[in-house]
Amino acid sequence: MSFPLHVVLPEGVDDPAAPSGGNRYDREVLNHLTPDLPVREVAAPGAWPRPAGSDRDHLSRVLGGFPDGATVLLDGLVAAGVPEVLEPHAGRLRLIVLVHLPLSDETGLSAAEAAELRGLERRTLHLATGVIATSTQAAAHVAAMHDLAEVHVAPPGVDRATPAVPSPTGQRLLCVASLTHRKGQDVLLDALTRLTDLDWECTFAGSGTPLIADNRRIRFAGPLAGAELEAAYANADLFVLPSRAETYGMVITEALAHALPVVATEVGGVPEAVGTVADGVPGKLVAPEDPEALAATLRAWLTDADLRRRWRDRALARRETLTGWDETARRLTEILGKIEKGSR
Structure with a gap:
């Protein structure tokens, strides 16, 4: 591919004080694109999707x-809520929208708000030449x-990391996610x-207001990145x-890259991120909004040394199957080429 790729991202995509899976995906995949594909980035300021x-x-x-x-590759957070802005340009530009999370899937919306956002996103995606999501389920x-x-799929990659050294009791729990209703820290x-x-x-790492003192x-560590985030994974036994x-859950594969077993909810693309190995899941999937089931799973982890060993072995095996960001960039390049060819 030789055409320049114009990319429109939300402003603040590189802000360490407000990390998100979507921002991380955008930055990593663009950093790993081949030099043969020139990229021109533009940051779009605004309170997306309602600027x-x-x-x-x-x-x-x-x-x-x-x-x-x-x-033009547009982050869905920027594009999906403003079809009236895209419409005058749709006929002359090849608009491709990368959907990290459908707008109406955000939790806490009223039925009217969700319906409005769903309608706006629908208009946007029907204007687009191509649409990309980050998991097969999404x-x-x-x-x-x-x-x-058709919606194309370019799953996130992950950086290989040093396996965490487990403690004898497995008592160190870690949750990495922005402190929002959708992420379920209250559960x-x-x-x-x-x-x-x-x-x-239990350590909660993520931006937002702590739910309790x-x-x-219980410790609320705030947003972590770089060496601090690596240290949090290295000093954990179980990721929750x-x-x-969730459309995918990149923090899940980050935890697995450190060979941490995972307990997560069976929603969206999470099962795809958690994956399986020959003898099962490297942890356990539970129903969302079910604190009793989650507590029972954590109790089993904390009281059963043999279960901890099995889950750790599976996490180590799953770690070996994870793909890097170079594979995501290769897949994205392949998709862009297919869309370009099909639009001629």
């Missing part, structure tokens, strides 16, 4: 500055929701209140992600 009028105007000017026939979900013939806290008779400690067992909705 101010001035930010809509800015995005329109950005799109207007791209030459006819240009391929692609099928987006295609069914918006009556699309995990509820589950932990049912385990006061056992020894455990820190105490002896109690999300209510």
Whole structure:
């Protein structure tokens, strides 16, 4: 491929104070694209997906500055809520939308808000030349929701890491996610209140307001990146992600890259991220919004040394099957080429 790829990202994609899976995906995959594919990035300021009028105007000017026939990859957070901005440019540009999370799948929305966002996203995706999702489940979900013939899949990669050294008791629990309703930290806290008779400690790493005051067992570490995040994984025994909705769950594969077993909710693309090995799942999947089931799973982990060994062995085996960001970039390049060829 030789055409320049124009990429429109939300402003703040590299802000360490506000890490997100979508931002991490965007940055990593662009960093790993082959030098043979020139990339021109533009950051779009705004409170996406509901930007101010001035930010809509800015995005329109950005799109207007791209030459006819240009391929433009837009982060779905920017594009999906403003079809009226994209529409004047859809006929002359090759617009490709990368959907990290369908807008209406965000938790905490009223029925009216979800319906409005779903309608806006539908209009946007039908304007697009191509649509890309980050898991097989998410692609099928987006295609069914918006009556699309095809949604391409480019799953996230992960950096290989040194396996964490387990403690004898497995008591060090870790949850890495922004402190939002969708990520379900409140469910995990509820589950932990049912385990006061056992020894455990839990670290919550992520941006947002702590749900409770820190105490002896529970620590809110704030957003972590780089060496601090690596240290959090290295000093954990079990990774827990109690999300209510998730298109993939990149932190799951990050945990598995450190050979940490995973307890997560069976939602969206999470089963794809967790994966399986010859003798089963490297951990366990539980129903969302079920603190009792989550507590029972954690109790089993904390009280059964043989189960901990089995899950760790599976996590080590799953670690060997993980693919890197170079594979994601290769897949994305392949998809872009296919879309370009099909649009001629």
